[in-house]
Amino acid sequence: MRWFARRCLFYVFAIWVALTLNFLLPRLMPGDPAGGVLARLSPxxxxxxxxxxxxxxxxxxxxxxxxxxxxxxxxxxxxxxxLGISTSNYPAPVSEVIGRTLPYSIALVGVAVLLAFIIGTGIGMIAAWKRGGTVDTVFVPALMGLGAFPAFFTALLCVYFFGLKLGWFPIQHAYASGLVPGFNWAFVASALRHGELPVLVIMAAFTGGWVLNMRTVMINTISEDYVAMAQAKGLKDRRVMTRYAGRNAILPPLNGFAAQFAGAVGGLVFVEYVFSYPGAGLTLQQAALGNDYPLTQGLLLVFAFAVIVANFAMDMLNFLLDPRVRAS
Amino acid sequence: MTVVEPTVIPGAQTEARETLVEVRDLRVAYGDVVAVDGVNLSIAAGEILGLAGESGCGKTTIANTVMQVLRPPAEIVGGSILFRGDDLVGRKPEELRKYRWRNVSMVFQSAMNALNPVMRVGDQFVDMMRAHEHISKDDALARAGELLDLVGIDRRRTRAYAHELSGGMRQRVIIAMALALNPELVIMDEPTTALDVVVQREILQQIKDLQEQLGFAVLFITHDLSLLFEVAHRIAIMYAGEVVEEAPAAELRNAPRHPYTSGLVSSFPPLRGPIERMTGIPGSPPDLASPPAGCRFHPRCPNCVPEESELHRLQTTVRPVLRNVGPSHRVACHLVEQQR
Structure with a gap:
């Protein structure tokens, strides 16, 4: 319980720092919004x-x-x-613009980053368990290579080949034009279809990292005595891999997950830009270009919050999964 | 050092007993390094066989081979391991999985880390029992509780995690786990090394009591020969991947024949009697990647001198083999052979 209270205190502090920096940063920059407008007028x-x-x-x-x-x-x-009034969407309030665009980004990044983590750690686990096997010698280098490309570059390649040349995926927007966003089958199906390629692109960028991360931790875990003992106990191979080795090896990557979430939010801007995806990333890019200070500030604040929430969620998960954390 | 007087063990006369495990001419290699090179050993039902030697002499490799948990790059390159007459080499993985723990269980070296840190102790019992028999989770947990009782731990501790137990308690938990399926053989690989002397005593006593009560055989592996004099019926001494001497415990203590055994015996002081100068063994064990030709102990052997030219030639070129020097006492040494 004391651990819990300490963590909460930490997060309250983190939120305060985020709020304050968000307030200070624009004010530390030279000029002000009014100055921008006035500069366009003649003396x-x-x-x-x-x-x-x-x-x-x-x-x-x-x-x-x-x-x-x-x-x-x-x-x-x-x-x-x-959060003020968005100057580029005048007279819409910033909160409304964010409310309109953020759900798309949350769905996109949430699904992509989560899938990348699950698939990446899964492959990393198997690669380490059967070192030199097919998974280890084929999947690991392939995913590593894929992850070496920056997300916007993979996005461009995908749009060109899978979207334009092969026509497998829609190449832009979050849903087919003419549909009205709402909870009806036509819209949801269209939204899912439009999300596929962006999700794959983000996954391509992040899965390789998790594979390598998990594989390294797993190799160390396999040499632990409790794994040898699990094997000696006559447990089935798969059970030793998952419940004993994998279950322990997943803890360090899990702690890195929240940190990567922050990186994913950054990469989001590029991916949404390439796909003309009407999410918070594209909105941020437009707001920054259009000198829309209130919207930029509001979005940065939301991103900072997202990272803090992700960290908090990981902390809670860690608390659930590691009895040693609960004890301390 | 925890030397006490050797006790007279009821099972000391093991001649008539049925052979449980027989290791024949076993060779285990890690790549090019042959860690176990032509070892013959047998363990009778209900017997405590001690296996002693310096670090890296192949003791743990033998344990892992008998347990059938060798990991690459280690592999059996020759010989056989017979369990009740059936060879384990070349058996199907599923057969070996069932053999593990049901027939032979193991208390691991540094059992401190042998418990899964994120699983309750009870669940680790349940896991093992359900891998071998059809038993409900509740029944398995109840049995885990009884087993904890057996080793003197509160049965409610099935709810505990490893980090909530002391080193001695963890070791007892592992011992309880090792006995869960009533195996015929329990391998104990340095079961008390990580513990302090007082706890070491208690655990050792407990192992002896349980063994007498339940009658399982024990392969007790340690680098601490004094420990073996307390518990073992018979002792085998290993050096550089081979067994150099094998004898009933009291005989090995009082009349060691191999110079290496003599060195080990005289490297710890007796508690009573006149104070003698401790000799120990000069030098260090050989590199197993290129073991010395002839007798592997000859570079450190006090009896290997160039003046005895014929003996010296044998010692440096011909590998000695284990030969009987008495009933159930075997030695691999040119010097001993010459004296016969």
Whole structure:
């Protein structure tokens, strides 16, 4: 229980740091949103409208109050999930834009990263158990090679070959045009179909790493006495591999899973861009290009939260799976 | 060092007993290194056979071979292991799986790490029992509890994880596990090495009591010869992958014939009697990748001197073989052969 309380305290702190950095970073950069707009006006226009600078400042935030007052106001707004107004989707609030795009990304990254982990550790486990076997000599190098390409590059290749040349997969958007998002079969089927290739691309980028990671840990675990004893006990080979060696070897990769989740969110931007997938990654890219500060900030905050939540989930899982963690 | 006086063991006369395991001319290699080179051993039902020797002499390899858990790159390159007359070499994997633990079980070297850290102790009993017989989980757990009782551990400890037990308790758990299926032979590979002296005593006593009570045979492997004088009926001494001497425990202690055995015996002090200078054995064991020609012990042997030219020639070129020097006492030594 003390462990649990300590972890919770840590996460509260992590969230606070994320919030505060998110507040500070834009303010540490030179210029302000109003400055961006004003720069597009000619000096004569500004001179002709005396009050215009104050008007824009009042409209777009920032300006005359102190940083502390801003900070308090910012925290206050966050408690109401008020992230401001998106300038590039004016007058839609940031929370609405995120609410519209984030579910696609969560589904995409969640499914892809989870599948990459399960398949990767599974193959790594078998490769280590039967070292020099087919899995070890064929799958491991193949997946390693695939993982060596950056995700956006694999994405481009896939779009070209499997999408354009072979026509196996739809190459862009999250669902067929003309469909209205909702819980009906036509939409869900179309959304799944459109997700296939992006999911495969993200999996290609990450599976190899898990294979190698799991294989290394597993090789060490196999030489443990409890694995030798399990074998001596006359257990079936598969049971020794899964319940004794694999079950212990999975713990270190599991701890790395949350860290990789953060990396996957970064790669998401490129993959969504290539597939014109209307998720949070593509939105972030557009927001950054369009100087949409509130939306950029809101999205970064959401990503930071996603990583923290992933870490928390892994901690809980670790707690469930490792009795030694529970004891300490 | 935990030397106590040797006790007279009721099973010392093992001549009439049925042979349980017979190892014939066994050769086990790790790639090019032959770790066990032509070993002959037999274990009678209900007997405690001690196997002693320095680290790396092939003791554990023999244990793993009898248990049939050799792992690549180790492989049997010659000889046979007979269990009740049936050769284990070349048997089907599924047959060997059933043989393990049902016929021969094993208490591992550094049994401290022999329990799965993420599984409850009871579940590790259940796993093993259900691999060998049709038994419900509840019945298996109940039996695990009884077995823990047998080794003096609270039966509620089936709920415990390994890290919640002390070293001695873990060792007892493993011993209880080893006895679960009433095997005919229990291999104990350095079962007390990782424990402190007091716990070591208790565990050793427990092993002896259980053995007398249940009558299983034991292959007791250790580098600590003094331990064997306490528990073993018969002792075999290994050097560089071969057995150099084999005799009933008391005889080996009082009248060792091989110079290596004499060296081992005199490398720990007796508790009583006059203080003598301890001699030990100079030098170190040979590299098994290129063992010395002739007698493998000759580079360290005090009796191998160039002045005795004929004997020296034999010692450096011809491998000695085990020969009887008395009833159930066998030695592989040119010097002993010459003296006969």
């Amino acid at each position: 004569s226009q500004i001179q002709a409208n005396p009050g215009i600078i104050q008007t824009y400042r009042a409209l777009l935030g920032g300006g005359n109050k102190s940083v502390w007052q801003d900070y308090i106001a910012y925290l206050h707004r966050l408690t109401h999930f008020n």
